[in-house]
Amino acid sequence: MGSPAFLKVILGDDSSQRLTFQNGLPGTVDELVCDVQRLCGLTSSFRLQFMDSLFGNDFMNLTSMEEVQDRGTIRVIPLVAAPQCSYSPSTLVLANVTESPSSSIGTVDTDILSSPESDQSCSRPVWPSIFSVPQFIYDAELKLERGNAAHREGVTPFLPDSKLRSNVLEGLIQEVVKYRLYVSDKQWNDVGQALIAKHPCLTEKGSMSGYAGWKMSLKNKLAIYRTHLRKLGCREVLINSAQNKPRGRVNAALGIKKPKRSEVNYCPPYPIGECEESLEDLRKELLLDVKRRDNRETVRIKMEKTFASRRYEVVRETPMIQDFQARWPALFEVDEINAEFKRITTMPLQSRFLSQLDILSDKLLKLFRNRGGQIGKRLEDILACMTEDDDVDGGRECILKALCVYLNEDPECLLREFVAQDEIQVQEGMEETTVGIYIIKADATSQADDIGIILEGQQVLQDVDNVPLAVAMLFGLIYALNLNYPDGLKHTFEVLQKIVMELEGTMLSRKVQVLKNKLFE
Template sequence: MNEVKDRGTIKVIPLTEASTPQFANSLSTSATAHVHEESSSLSSGGVDTDILSSPESSGSRSVWPSIFRVPNFCYDAELKLEHGRAAYSENGTLLTPDHKLRSNILEGLVQEIVRYKLYVTDKQFTNVGEALISKHPCLTERGSLTGYAGWKASLKNKLAIYRTQLRKLGCREVTVNSLKETPEGKPSAAFGIKKPKRSEVNYCPPYPIGETDVSLESLRVELLSDVKKRNNREVVRMKMEKTFAYRRYEVVRDTPMAQDFQTRWPALFDVNEINAEFKRITTMPLQSRFISQLDVLSDKLLKLFGKRGGQLGKRLQGILQNITQDDDVDVGRECVLKGLCVYLNEDPVNLVREFVAEDEAIFEGAIEETTVGIYVVKHDATSQPEDIGIILEGQQILRDLNNVALAAAMLFGLMYAMNLNYPPELKYTFEVLQKVVMELDGNTISKKTQALKNRLCE
C-alpha cells in the first residue's frame, strides 16, 4: 500500500480523427501526471496503465523521444525559412542558409537536444538531421546522400563546444569527465567518458538550489541514524530524494565498491528505495513495470522455449516442467527468467543459485566467489525458499525478498543505482531485460536480442 499511496493511474486510448472531437473535452490529466505512452507492439498485450510521477520526483530531463521535435527558431530565422519553404514548394529551389541563419538553427537544435541529454549517440544525431530536413525540406544539402550530413557534423561540433561552456560553468554531468575532477587512483577521463549508456535520464544531475557538498554530506550523516529509527520512512525518503544528486555524483565519479557504498548509504539498500532511485534515474517505475511486462511476455516466451530443439531444448523442457507441476505464479516467473538465460545460451546458475540451509560453509564460499547474482536458500531441494537475496561483489546486499522475480527486478535496479556494468556471462539476459522487458534504449540492440524481439512480435 505504501507504493500506491497518493498515486493514481491513467489509461491512454488512441482515438481516430472522427471520434476525437467527441471525446476531446472529456480527457484531462493532473499537472503532475506522467503518462507512459506504449509505443511498442510488445507492450500492447495487457499493460495499459502506469504509476504516475510523484510531485517530488527530481526528473530534470525527459527520455529521448521516438520522433525528435524540431523547435521554432528566432523570429528572423523563421522568416527566412518561410521564404525558403515557399521557393522550394514552387520550383524546388534549395535554401543556402547564411552564417547567421545556420548559427541560429544549430543553436536552437542544441538547446532542444540538451533537454534530453548532453552526450548524444550517432544514431540520435541522425534522428535530429532527419527531423530537420523533414520539417524544412528547403534545408536539404546538395550533393549529400542523406541530405543532412553537413548538418549532422555541425551539430556534433556545436554540442561539443556547448559542453565546454557548461564545463566552465560547473555543470557536473560534464565536469565529471574533466581531468581535474578525476579522483586519485582512478583512470582519467581519456580512458572512458562517463555518460548515459542505458537510457538514464538523470545520469549526473545538478545539486538542488542552495545545496553544497557540505550541506548534503551533513544530510547523509543524518540518514545513518534516521534509517535505524522506527516509523521514520517518510523522513528517510525525503532526505534520500534531496541527496540524490550528491549520491549520484559519488557513484559516477568514484565508482565505489558495493560494500563501501552500502556503508555510506544504507538507506538505499531497501526495496522501496531501490524502486525510488530507479525512478529518479530513468523516470520509469521499476518493480511494477518489470513484473507486469514479464507477465505480458511470458506466454510468447514459453512458446518460443517449447519450439527450441537440441540440447538447449532439453534444458528448457527441464525448466518448463516446474511450471506444470506448480501453479504458483512466482514459480512461473522464476522459470521464465531461467528459461530466458538458457534460450540466450547463458547459464541460469550465474543468475540464480540455490543452496541447502545445512551447507552453510558451501554457501559462504559461493557468496565470496560471486560477483553478481541471486541466491535462494532452501531447507531441502524440494521445500519452499527460506531466504532469497542479492549478491554484489561477494557481499549479501539484500535479504528476505519474497520471490526470485522481485530479486531480479531489484538486481536490475541496483545495476542502475550503482552504475554497474552487466556481467559478461549474463550480458544478453540483462540486455533483454533492459531493452525488451523494460523497453529502455531499444534502438541500439545486439543481433541476438533483436532476433528474440522479432520472434516475440510474430
C-alpha cells in the same frame, strides 16, 4: 485487430479533443505521445499526464500505459511552459553556489518542498520517439519559408548563409540539451531527419542521408556548448573534465561518463540552496535514522534530498559495494531501490517489471517450446517444472531461467542455489559471486528459506519474497550503483532493459534484435 479505444485529450484551459484508436490503445507511452502529436497537430515537445482516480482525479505524470484506460482522460503539458529548473543555464550556475550547512537543513516540511520528486518539472524528459524541430528566430524562419517554397518549385538550390546556419544550429542544440548532453549517433540521426523533413530546403545534395554535414556541425556545436557548461559548473560534464581523469590516460575521450541505459537523471545538480557539506550532514543523519523504528517517512524524504550527492558519488568515484553500503545503508531495501530507480529513470521498477514480464510470458513460452537442438532440450527441462497449478512467482522464475538458456547464457550465473547444511561452503560460494541472486534451501527439494542479492561477494539484500522480485531488485541496483551488466548475462539484462522495461529499446544487439523480431511477428 483490437477493438476501438477512445481518449479525451485536454490541450489547454479551453481546448480538448477526442481521439479514436481503431486498434486499441498503443502499447507504450512513446507510441501514445507520437499518436497524440500526430492526431492533434502538435509541433512542440510535451509530456502527458493521466487522471488518477486514487487521488481525487488529480493529474499525475504518465509513465506506464497501465495507468491509461479506454475512455480515460489525459492532459498535454508543453515542455516549453514547464520550468527546466535542473538543467537551465541559470540553475547550472547555482550548482556551485554554497550556503551555510546550518541554513540548509530544515524541518520535515522544508525537506518535502525541496525534494527532487516533489517537483517533477525538474526532471529532464526522456528522448522523444519523434524529435520536434523548434521554432527558430523570426528572420531565420522567413528565410526557411522562402527556401522551402523555392524547393517545392524546383528552382535554384537553396544555400543557407552563415547567419542562418548559425541560427539553425543554435536552435537545434538548445532543443537537444533539454533531453541529453551526450547524444548517441542514432539520436543525431533523429535530429537530422526531423530537420530536413520540416525544412527540405536544407537537404544536402552531396550526402547520402541528406544531413551528414548538419550532423557533424551539431556534434561540434554540442561539444563546444559542453565546454561552456563545464565553466558554469554543470556537474554532468564536470565529471569528464581533465582534472577528474586518471593521470597518464592516453586518450581522454575514452571512458566518458554519460547515460547509456536511458537514465534521465544521470548526474543531476544539487537541490537549490544545498551544497556538498549540507548534504553530507544529511547523510550522517540517515545513518542514525535507519536504526530507528517507524521512521520510514523521514528516511524517504532525506534519501530524496540527498539523491544528487549519492548519484555524483556513484558516477564519479565508482566506490566498492562494501564501502558504499556502509555509507548509504538505507538504499539497500526494496522500497528504496524502487524509489531510486524511479529517480534515475522516472519509471516505476517493480510494478512495470513484473507486469511487462507477465504480458510477454505467453509469447516467450511459445518461442521456448519451438526451440530445437540442445538448447531446446534444456528449455524443455525447465518448462517441465511449470504446471497449471503453479503459483505466479514460480512461473515467472521458470521464464527468467528459460530466457537465459534461450540466449545461450547460464541461468546459474544469475541464480545460485545453496543447501544450508554446510554454512562454510555457502559463505565461500557467496564470496566467489560477483553479481547474482542466492537461494538458500534446507534441502534440494524444499522451499527457499532465504532469497537475496550478492554484489562483489557481499550480501546486499536479504529475505526477498521471491525470485522474480529479486531479479527486479538486482536490475534496479545495477542502475542505482551504475554497474555494468555481468559478461555472462549481458544479453539477458539487455532483454530485461530494452524489451521488458522498454528503456532505450531502439538500439539492440543482433541476438536481442532477433528475439524481439520473433516476439512481435
